[in-house]
Amino acid sequence: MPPVPSGHRPASFHAPVLSCVALVLLAACGGGADAGLPAEPPGWTWSLPPGFAPPLVPADNPMNTAKVELGRRLFHDARLSANGTLSCAGCHAGALAFTDGRAVARGATGQNHPRNAPGLFNAAYQATLDWANPAPRTLEQQMHTPLFGEQPIEMGVNDANRDAILQRLQSDAQYPNRFAQAFGGETAPLHWDNVIKAIAAFERTLVSAGSRYDQARTGTATLTDSEQRGQALFFGAQGAAHCVQCHGGPNLGGGAFVNIDGRVGTPGFHNIGLFNINGSSAYPDSNRGLIEFTGKPEDMGKFRAPSLRNVALTAPYLHDGSVATLEAVLALHADGGRVFGPGPYAGDGRANPYKDPLIDQIRIDAQEQADLVAFLKTLTDTPALADPRFADPFAR
Numbered sequence: 001m002p003p004v005p006s007g008h009r010p011a012s013f014h015a016p017v018l019s020c021v022a023l024v025l026l027a028a029c030g031g032g033a034d035a036g037l038p039a040e041p042p043g044w045t046w047s048l049p050p051g052f053a054p055p056l057v058p059a060d061n062p063m064n065t066a067k068v069e070l071g072r073r074l075f076h077d078a079r080l081s082a083n084g085t086l087s088c089a090g091c092h093a094g095a096l097a098f099t100d101g102r103a104v105a106r107g108a109t110g111q112n113h114p115r116n117a118p119g120l121f122n123a124a125y126q127a128t129l130d131w132a133n134p135a136p137r138t139l140e141q142q143m144h145t146p147l148f149g150e151q152p153i154e155m156g157v158n159d160a161n162r163d164a165i166l167q168r169l170q171s172d173a174q175y176p177n178r179f180a181q182a183f184g185g186e187t188a189p190l191h192w193d194n195v196i197k198a199i200a201a202f203e204r205t206l207v208s209a210g211s212r213y214d215q216a217r218t219g220t221a222t223l224t225d226s227e228q229r230g231q232a233l234f235f236g237a238q239g240a241a242h243c244v245q246c247h248g249g250p251n252l253g254g255g256a257f258v259n260i261d262g263r264v265g266t267p268g269f270h271n272i273g274l275f276n277i278n279g280s281s282a283y284p285d286s287n288r289g290l291i292e293f294t295g296k297p298e299d300m301g302k303f304r305a306p307s308l309r310n311v312a313l314t315a316p317y318l319h320d321g322s323v324a325t326l327e328a329v330l331a332l333h334a335d336g337g338r339v340f341g342p343g344p345y346a347g348d349g350r351a352n353p354y355k356d357p358l359i360d361q362i363r364i365d366a367q368e369q370a371d372l373v374a375f376l377k378t379l380t381d382t383p384a385l386a387d388p389r390f391a392d393p394f395a396r
């Protein structure tokens with residue numbers, strides 16, 4: 001395992017290796033096991049593919065097997081939503097690389113989300129979470145949005161129903177025991193903080209590194225000529241595709257935080273020329289991007305360059321799900337943006353003054369676009385999609 005750098009990291013983190021040590025120490029000190037409470041849970045061993053550093057684990061949420069398994073159940077459990085209709089997996093389905101196949105996500109009460117649901121593989125390595133919000137840095141922080149958010153309502157948990165939802169879990173045949181095992185030492189472990197911690201621990205295990213692209217890197221698969229040409233274009237070995245400059249790092253996007261290879265990346269947000277309403281530079285009010293968080297005019301229309309792992313399964317594309325196919329996404333990058341309209345959002349996105357200048361430098365002809373699409377399809381991780389550790393435990 002490569003060393004995890006300790007330099008650029010918020011103080012609330014420590015290396016996962018240390019979490020295990022902390023757990024062991026706790027267990028050695030007794031950790032409440034004598035008061036008739038469940039014994040300390042067994043620790044955690046990362047079984048990561050070669051070249052993958054463990055993701056960051058917050059100091060107050062160390063990994064253990066009981067917690068990960070509890071998190072898997074909670075992630076797939078619709079009882080967690082106010083009206084019992086929608087689980088996390090309802091919008092992040094394993095078979096679709098943890099997306100929902102919809103242009104924009106739909107919440108428990110039927111309300112549309114303004115944005116497309118991103119996949120969750122390797123999300124633990126992302127520098128920031130969500131399409132344009134630079135604030136959530138941990139999976140625990142991010143989860144407040146789907147659980148408690150009101151604009152839009154996703155799972156609809158609020159002050160009026162949060163205790164009743166916990167009561168549903170409390171009266172389940174398995175949950176009380178599973179919470180006790182996962183959070184050994186706590187007298188009343190079934191509370192929202194621990195729901196969040198368990199799901200986050202599960203999410204940290206969603207590692208995708210078994211695609212044909214990965215296999216080709218380790219010499220266990222050979223890519224076709226077209227896929228190889230696409231790969232060379234993507235990584236800039238030839239031509240002027242510039243893909244890697246925005247979709248960089250082992251996740252091919254986003255800017256990994258503690259990278260899969262142990263390095264620290266920077267988040268990247270870019271305007272790729274999708275809108276320019278009436279020539280005013282504006283994006284639609286519901287989806288203005290980074291500007292909503294920074295207030296800076298130049299951040300209009302800036303969204304995170306998404307990870308492209310498993311991208312063949314995550315259609316439709318872009319923050320608003322407005323593009324149906326990879327071919328069309330590539331054409332749009334090649335055209336320097338898009339002309340949108342007619343309608344209230346009409347305008348020439350290619351002329352958006354805040355467009356990233358790199359977009360105009362992308363020069364890829366039809367054959368090169370086809371090769372790039374072929375390459376993107378090698379990023380599908382078939383073994384991970386079928387991994388029983390990630391599957392819905394309630395499915396029969």
Ligand code: HEC
Pocket residue numbers: 075086087088089090091092105106107108113115116117118119120123126128129130131132133139142143146147153154155199203
């Ligand atoms: C209504 C559908 C819906 C539900 C239910 C939902 N999500 Fe999401 N999720 C989304 C959408 C849409 C986004 C993008 C949000 C944004 O950028 O504003 C997202 C983003 C995320 C991200 C950020 C991923 C990244 O790479 O940036 C994570 C992590 C996540 N969700 C986890 C969860 C968990 C855990 C649950 C259950 C507690 C959950 N989601 C429930 C729709 C949903």
Ligand code: HEC
Pocket residue numbers: 234241242243244245246247269270271272274303304305306307308311314316317318319320326329330333356358359362364372376
């Ligand atoms: C200037 C930065 C930049 C460059 C260069 C770039 N992209 Fe993108 N790409 C983005 C951003 C940002 C998005 C999301 C935009 C949005 O939703 O508003 C995106 C979206 C995508 C998507 C859709 C993914 C999804 O899940 O919705 C694909 C596929 C993609 N890019 C492939 C490529 C390829 C292939 C190249 C090289 C030809 C490339 N990009 C070059 C920034 C870039």
